[in-house]
Amino acid sequence: MSAWSVWAMVAPEPPHGATLGGTLEVVALLCIGVAVLGLLLVEFVFKSSMARSTYRWTLLLGLFVLPGVALLGTTGHMFESMKAVEACQSCHVMDPFVADMHNSQSATLAARHYRSGAIPAKQCYACHTGYGIFGTVESKRDGFRHWLLYVTDTWKEPITYKGTYPNANCLACHxxxxxxxxxDSHKALGKQLANDEMNCFTxxxxxxPPRPTRAPTRVTANP
Structure with missing residues (x-):
């Protein structure tokens, strides 16, 4: 049996139906279409028969209001799409982490959560919400540092996590x-876990996967 067949049997089924990102994309496209069509009709068909004030309000709607709604829709769609695992994997330095999560034999927490279907979609974002729009300033700072290291090609392999992972992200679900x-130990250690005095990973x-087991992802030119 191929590795793909094994993965297909254990991979949680993706959610069906409309998504927020898809809805925002449709709204943005509709606004753009209505704005363009409306402006053409107003300018070349109805302009002569419209009151001047109506003409101005129509231009305001087509040139500013609808494009503004379209901009909000596309921005919302971008934020939603960035929550997908594929968005995280688009930086090739994340390949070892995504591959491990899909590995049916891996004992890491990410892989175990994935196999059990505990997080059926947006697995990366579910546990790393600090990067989100409502995340902490420290998370934004770290995210900018990660982006800067990536675009300047100055990160070191294998990459390492600096800082501590907040137990609150685990406790939010558990x-x-x-x-x-x-x-019983969870109850006994409740205060320490809540105050990050003891880490869940302990x-x-x-x-x-630990650093020594991660395959390098940096692409180097042949000498």
Whole structure:
């Protein structure tokens, strides 16, 4: 059996139906279409029969209001699309992490969550929401540093995480789960976990493969 067949059997089924990103994209395209068609009709068909004030308000709607709505829609679509795993993987330095998550034999937390279907979509974003629009200033700072290292090609292989991962990201889903609450040690260590005095990874293993096991992703020219 091929590796793809194994992955296909354990991979959670992606969600069906309309998505927010797709809806925003449709709204933006409709606004652009209505604005262009409306301006053409007003200028070349109805201009002579329209009151001057109506003509001005129509131009305002077509030149500024509808394009503004289209801009908001495309911006929203961009933010939504950036939550997808494919967006994270578009930086090739993330390839080892995405490959590990899809690996049916991996024991990392990312792979185990993926196999169980606990996070059916947007797996990267679900655990790394600090980069989101409402994330902390520290997360924005770190995100900018990561982007700067990438575009200037100055990162070091294998990449390493600087700082500590907040337990709040784990507890957001697990703190009220019956399986979590049944474990006595979770109750006993509740204060330490809430204050990040003890990390969830101490007992539950690494979320991603350790540095020595990651294949280099940097592309180098042949000598």
């Amino acid at each position: 703190a009220t789960a019956p399986a979590f609450l049944r474990v 007992c539950h293993g690494l979320p991603h």
